[in-house]
Amino acid sequence: MNYYKLLLKPQDVLVDVAEGRTLKEAMNDAGLVFDFPCGGRGTCGKCRVKISKGVGTPVAKEQELIPSKELDAGVRLACMTAVYNDLTVELPDQTKLQHHILIDSEKKDMQVDPHLKKVFVEVDKPSRETHSSDWRRLKKSLVKQGYMGSELESSVAILRQMPDLFRAANYRITAVMFENVVAGLEAQDTSKSMLGMAFDIGTTTIVGYLLDLYSGAELCVVSTLNPQTSFGADVISRLTFVGHEEKGLMKLQAAVVEAINKLIAEAAERAAVTRSQIYGISIAANTCMHHLFLGINPQSIAVAPYVPAVSEPLVVDALELKIDINQAGKVFVLPNIAGFVGADTVAVLLATELDRSEDVKLVIDIGTNGEIALGSRGKIVACSAAAGPAFEGAQISSGMRGAVGAIDHVYYRDKLEYTVIGGGKPLGICGSALLDTVAGLVELGIINKRGKFIAYEQLNDQAAKKYKENLIQHEGQGAFLLADAGITGHGRPIMITQKDIRELQMAKGAIAAGIRILMKTCGVETEDIKEVLLAGAFGNYLNPHSACAIGLIPEDLESKIQMIGNAAGTGAKLALLSLSQFRRAADIAETVDFVELGSYPKFNSIFGECTYFTVK
Known part of the structure; x- marks a missing residue:
């Protein structure tokens, strides 16, 4: 097989590319984060690059999507251009774009009760009289702190640390406890410091909040574009990538884990702390992003009956997921509701306290997949509306994400x-x-x-x-x-x-139909709805009047619309700071009634009606 030299400007990245591979594949292999909104299917025409050396004849798709003037200047689509000679490629300004990422989240008053505890003990020193093991003497010290000795557990890895650590620390030890498990041991008294990070993993962006697990104080917020956008802008593109690309699941998981580790490092540097001071992270994500983060094949979500591999809340060792925090660290993953109503929706409901509300409220998170919930403490129904990529700009001729420009x-x-x-x-x-x-x-x-x-x-x-x-x-x-x-x-x-x-029209029709069907399911009229809460980036930047004028949201509800920021991020923070809130998230996921729109009677006619505009 022949290989050719590919020089990518302005990064000056030089890579060897096998003959016939596309520029998209070569750029992904080189680790360059580049937007391929349609997942490389050649339908959106957004992955334009300029070939300044070695340009060849454009393929039919490029001739269709790119003006002849730009073709003559060497502009090509990275997903359509195959390498058959040495090339020099100039990447456009999208590699430098500053994306407008929503990081604001509502502050909530709550009782901080972290999942992990740090307990300082002075372990009895060994003696000839007792012959007790290090582990037995540690358990005795923990019993004095209120733990049940018969329930205490540890791992072989912890037992391996004990002999040297105990003696080097003169038996002054801090035990990192997860429930009745000794998850970590540290020399001397480190009990005064324990940090965590809450993550909202979106299809487009990732936001992380560094928190003090004792006070609940937010130390800093970090964010980035989700690097999985290099494999497709939306969930369906990534599901397709997993199904058709060799090691596709592994590549997508590695991309998101690497991004999270970079955000952890950035947050630690900005707060002047170390990553070893971070003991827990929480994860809120839609069902597909949830599965990809965990390395679980998400393809069952894409086919009827659209079920996730797991919906329950999970607690996973950070080491198992290669998350670079304290070795005793845990990852707390919020539960899913259904295939396309995920942990991010649970986090939003946790933050908005819909399960505790006496009033009927409508909660909408609008994106490529719109999640909608309606109800109050008596009953909550939720659905997923396949809005497609219109709101993110992928299939709009001049569309782009909310970035500079x-x-x-x-x-x-x-x-x-x-x-x-x-x-x-x-x-x-x-x-x-x-x-x-x-x-x-x-x-x-x-x-x-x-x-x-x-x-x-x-x-x-x-x-x-x-x-x-x-x-x-x-x-x-x-x-x-x-x-x-x-x-x-x-x-x-x-x-x-x-x-x-x-x-x-297709996108707004899907959301509007979802709202109408949830209202029918609950027997609710617009006058019964006290508030409309818009979550997520798109929902917080749109003009409520515009949304109502096109029929995205019922016109009668315009005065009731409130923007609530990154509510999924708020929910992720609550679940990290409080064990009771994490458990409440599980209760919410269990009690919400999911409505499958496609199976709803007369859905097609309702959807068709909702695609129309009301012209006065």
Whole structure:
């Protein structure tokens, strides 16, 4: 087999690539985190790179998705370009993008009761009179601290430490206890310090909170793009990768574990502590991310009846998962509810206390997979709505994530105005701006209830006619121009096409249908709902009016909408700081009634109705 040299700029990474492998495969092998929103299927056209040396003839898919001017300049799709000679490839600015990651989480008052305890004891020294073993004398000391001697356990690894450690420490020992198990031993009195980290592992981002396990104080927050995005933007792409790629599961698990270890190191450095001072971490994640983190094959989630391999809460040794914290450390994984309603939803419910509420509330976490819960302490129902990648920008022609350069909000004033994350020239449009744009088109009557553009000559609203210059044709269909090529950062126009509106209709239809079906299941009307709580990044950046104007959320609920930040992160923190909260999470997962939308009577007709817009 022939091998060729691939030089990746501006990182100056030089790799040997086997003939016929794609640039995507080579970049993944080199450990470069690069966005492949469609998972490398060649459907989104977002993985553009510029080949400055060795460029070949573009394949049909590239000719379809990339303008001829850019093709002539050497622009290609990394997922479609196979290596058959030495290449020099210039990676675009997406490798430098600062992603707008939601880290804010609501602070909760609670009784701190960590899973792990540190107990300082002075172990009796051995004598000729007693002949007691080190382990027996340690147990005797722990009994004095309130533990039942007959229930105390240890591991061979701990027993191996005892002889040298006891004598070097002059029998002054701190035992790290997990329930009745001696999980670790430390010399002298270290009982004053015990830290932990709570993680929200999202499909797109990972957020970690470093906490003092005694006081509950938050020491710092760290975040990163989930490196699994290199293998696909959404859950389905990653499930496909596991099923079709050799060692796909191993690669995805290694990527997320490496990211978590990097965040642990970053948090420790920022807080001026060591990783050995961190004794526990909690994990909130959707069911697929949960399985990938644990190295469990998640493919049963993708096929009917869509069941997870495990839904119960788990406690795992950090060493087993190669999590780089104290050797006595534990990983506390929150439970799942169903195949597509995971531990992150449980964490959100834990944070919002829906299980304790006297009032009926609607909780929505909108993303590529929208999780919806409705109810109160008497009954909670939940569902998963397959919203697809529209809100994340993957299947939107000018779409991108909420990163620097993304148009995030659009305003219909005397002329069209918009804001750009980070300022500067726009590079694309993120989900919140997509909602704003289409909401305006609906309210102005520029599109009809089916989402189709109306010809300028047929517009009735004079306010709509102010945007004549924005109404353009794209591939023989109507489109709405947000920024022409001359003012964008990449020299391509940013627009909303007819196909983009169709994508949004499918996404909003799924969420709206899920809300409607949960309301029917509970026998609830909109006037019965006291609050609508929007969790997650997208939910916290969208304009509530835009969401209601397009029918994503019932219009009557607009005044009841509240943004609650990264509620999954809040729930993860609660579960880490309090054993009772972790147990409550298990109770929530057990008692929530899951509604499978696809099996609901007349789902298709309800979904179809919900894809329409309400045009006044």
